[in-house]
Amino acid sequence: MPELPEVETMCRGIRSIEGLQVMGFTMCECRLKPISIQPEASVIAAILVGSKVHKVSRLGKRVLVWFSGNRVLVIEPRMTGIVMLEDPPNQTHLRLEFRLVRGDAQVGLTSKNPTLPMLGEQKLLFWDRRGLGTVSLMSAEELEQQLVQRLGPDALQMTPALYVENFGTSRREIKVALLDQKLVAGIGNIYAAEILFMAGVDPRSRCDRLTSKQWYRISEATHGILNQAILHEGSTLSDGTYRNAINGEGSYQQCHRVYDREGLACLRCESGTVHRIVQAQRSTFFCPTCQKKRGLHPSLSD
């Protein structure tokens, strides 16, 4: 479930491809239904082979790979996609492969200096078990019109005032609204639960009924949870799907306070247990005892 921390980890993990030149690009053949790719792979290859990776960045839950010539490859991992350098979990679900090399100017130096990165090929891979991920190559202008303008502020840029401005008049439940990328970009099901637990806010609360104090706590929790999750390289759940760029696991799942802890004792209030409910066809985990619609549980300080 790559959400902001997992996608940020992917971006950091593949940043070493910045400056490399594309030698080849292929869509892997397999019995599975091919992932959505735009334009078709052969066209992408024709455009990108020979160009250099300018930089790697993140847009909400998407990985952006910028190339010379104002082109950007937009990768949406969705549920089970991973952008990685090497060692995919298996070959079956390997979807895309870039072959990359250092630019010509450095090739001569590399063989004489063993401290430089190896001479020869590096790869950039897109692996996706369920195949819900999408990949598209577009111009910077298309990115701006089709994506940037349709997304809310990045979750790590949120402030209490931005929360009030973007959410404050909505009648939707706060947990459901946090998943809406038009309101805030980067939060998914796991971190929405963890953020609201840290903030002490009932996930069923209507946005237009939250107090400014509660928005402040949600904003603080957004930064606290996401930054901590980034430090742990994201969450690898029991299905093991999410991996970092070199097939390692994240460790933030060990820090989850409510997600996937239905029936277990609340880690904060002791008297309560974690409940699971369904909101907008997604599981929500929370502690009814210390996540209140109004006011705060005594164990939460102001």
Add this chain to the structure above:
DNA sequence: CATATGTCCTGAGAGC
């Protein structure tokens, strides 16, 4: 306009 629901996809795990 705001909000709610259906759809895509594969494999793990439950139940019989």
Add this chain to the structure above:
DNA sequence: TGCTCTCAGGACATAT
């Protein structure tokens, strides 16, 4: 053991 069924939740299309 092996079959069928449900579920996981990203983003978007379509419906209310």
